[in-house]
Amino acid sequence: MITIRNIILWLGASLLFAGPAQAGAALSGPADSAPRGKVVGAVSVVGALQKPRPLPVFKSRSFCGASVPDETLLVTPDGRLRNAAVILRPLSSVTAARPKTVILDNRHCAFTPHVQIAPLGSELLLKNSDPILHTVHARLGRETLFNVGLPHWRQVSKRLDRAGVIKIDCDVLHTWMSAVIIVTDSPYHFVSNERGEFFFDGLQAGAYDIEIWHERLGRQSQRIAVRDGGTTDVDVVFALEKKR
Numbered sequence: 001m002i003t004i005r006n007i008i009l010w011l012g013a014s015l016l017f018a019g020p021a022q023a024g025a026a027l028s029g030p031a032d033s034a035p036r037g038k039v040v041g042a043v044s045v046v047g048a049l050q051k052p053r054p055l056p057v058f059k060s061r062s063f064c065g066a067s068v069p070d071e072t073l074l075v076t077p078d079g080r081l082r083n084a085a086v087i088l089r090p091l092s093s094v095t096a097a098r099p100k101t102v103i104l105d106n107r108h109c110a111f112t113p114h115v116q117i118a119p120l121g122s123e124l125l126l127k128n129s130d131p132i133l134h135t136v137h138a139r140l141g142r143e144t145l146f147n148v149g150l151p152h153w154r155q156v157s158k159r160l161d162r163a164g165v166i167k168i169d170c171d172v173l174h175t176w177m178s179a180v181i182i183v184t185d186s187p188y189h190f191v192s193n194e195r196g197e198f199f200f201d202g203l204q205a206g207a208y209d210i211e212i213w214h215e216r217l218g219r220q221s222q223r224i225a226v227r228d229g230g231t232t233d234v235d236v237v238f239a240l241e242k243k244r
Contacts, residue, residue: 052070059172068109090203097185100123104116105128106170114179165182166180217238
């Protein structure tokens, strides 16, 4: 005889055994268990290298000093290149980069960081940690995107809504100051570190185009393959111009 008590017990048992099975199916889906690949590499230079001379300071010397380091070509003693922008683009899928907040500061008469990569749509926070006036004049090609005066107390936000290489100068006769922001729609990007290295992890298997850009040495690209659970090694070599 079927009673209300029997029905309640049957429903409770059904829920008890159905719960773990459904949760297990959700946790063990193909997207979660698929192995991922890695890309590791280094950027180096060959040719006769002369260490860049310090840049002369023509204004605000009481604070900045007589010269500042030249950050446009930073090479380690073993020929590795720092501040090269590396961007990966998968051929089989389109994945948009997530916007975030990036910061460009003025510290001791230099833009910091000198080179950075920002996802398309990010907010750029402009700061001035120096006690003197700076400006941030940003150009995309020959077009001025913005030109902002930054006394020490001021902070300004700008949206980076156009992809490309943005070059930045300071217009108050701080002629030695420069910086670069590369705006990209790819979520896979890296600026080569102090050892000239770059790393990507958690990549889906497949073919990728890899682009490497440096402000003085130009641009290179190659096509690479990423394997499930494997590591792809990439070596990038720039040739220095011959001295005339």
